[in-house]
Amino acid sequence: MYLSDTKNRELIDRKVLLNADVSNIGQVTYDLRTDGFFIDGNKRAEVELNSGDSTFVSCVESVQLPNDLTASVLLRNSRICLGLSLDVPLYFPGHGTRLFYRVTNVSGNVIALDRSKGIAQVAFQHVDGTVANSHEGAFPDELDFSGLAGxxxxxxxxxxxxxxxxxxxxxxxxxxxxxxx
The missing domain is CATH 1.20.5 (Single alpha-helices involved in coiled-coils or other helix-helix interfaces)
Incomplete structure (x- = not known):
């Protein structure tokens, strides 16, 4: 079950969702802001994606998840209608990181993206019980884009x-x- 707008505001106050702007809180999601786009390891303020092209997106926001909470990044409906597809991990309990995701142009048109227009949102879910061990994945405490892990x-x-x-x-x-x- 996703957390409500009032619970998302509490996550900002508790420093679970960092660098957040309360005006981006929706009913059950928070609209993420784009920090930059990564293509071939280079950070850009804007990109044009041809059909089949992908870019990694870094967000302004970071998370520091407690052991009873996960975060899911979801593509905004307007971006789905535009022809974007989203690839993103589930952010596990205990994960501390800047939020990253990859979008791919699955349309037949060129799609221009820049930092001023929202692309994705994050939704938080409570875990039924507290997990025994915190997240220890390949990218712990990742605040900067580190590429495709070699x-x-x-x-x-x-x-x-x-x-x-x-x-x-x-x-x-x-x-x-x-x-x-």
């Missing part, structure tokens, strides 16, 4: 194969042009 491009080998095939096809085409011409 992941290598899993498609690099496949892309190289495609490039080699493209070169083979071009070579065959050039030879057939000489034979026909």
């Amino acid at each position: 992941y290598s491009d899993i498609y690099a080998g496949e892309l190289k194969k495609v490039e080699n095939r493209r070169e083979e096809v071009e070579h065959i085409e050039s030879r057939s042009d000489r034979v026909v011409g």
Whole structure:
């Protein structure tokens, strides 16, 4: 069950939701503000996403979750209608971090994003009982974007194969042009 607006205000007062602006509190969510967009590890104030493009978004807000609370980031309806898709982790009890998420353009149009327009919101849920151990994930206390945790491009080998095939096809085409011409 999501927490109400009055409970979200209490989370700000208790320093669970940090760097927050009370005017962004909704009925059961808090509208997140964008700090920046990350593409290829570079922070930007605005981005244009072509179809299929993604960007990581860092929020102004951070959380310091107690052991009985989780946080879920949700895409705003207006952004869903625009053609954005959202990937985000569940923020577990005990997690202390700036809020991050990734959006992907799943439409056929270019989507321009900047820091002035809201993209996502956060909703808090109570855990039924207190968890025994605090969050100890791969990104504890992350306040700055640290990239993709050293992941290598899993498609690099496949892309190289495609490039080699493209070169083979071009070579065959050039030879057939000489034979026909």
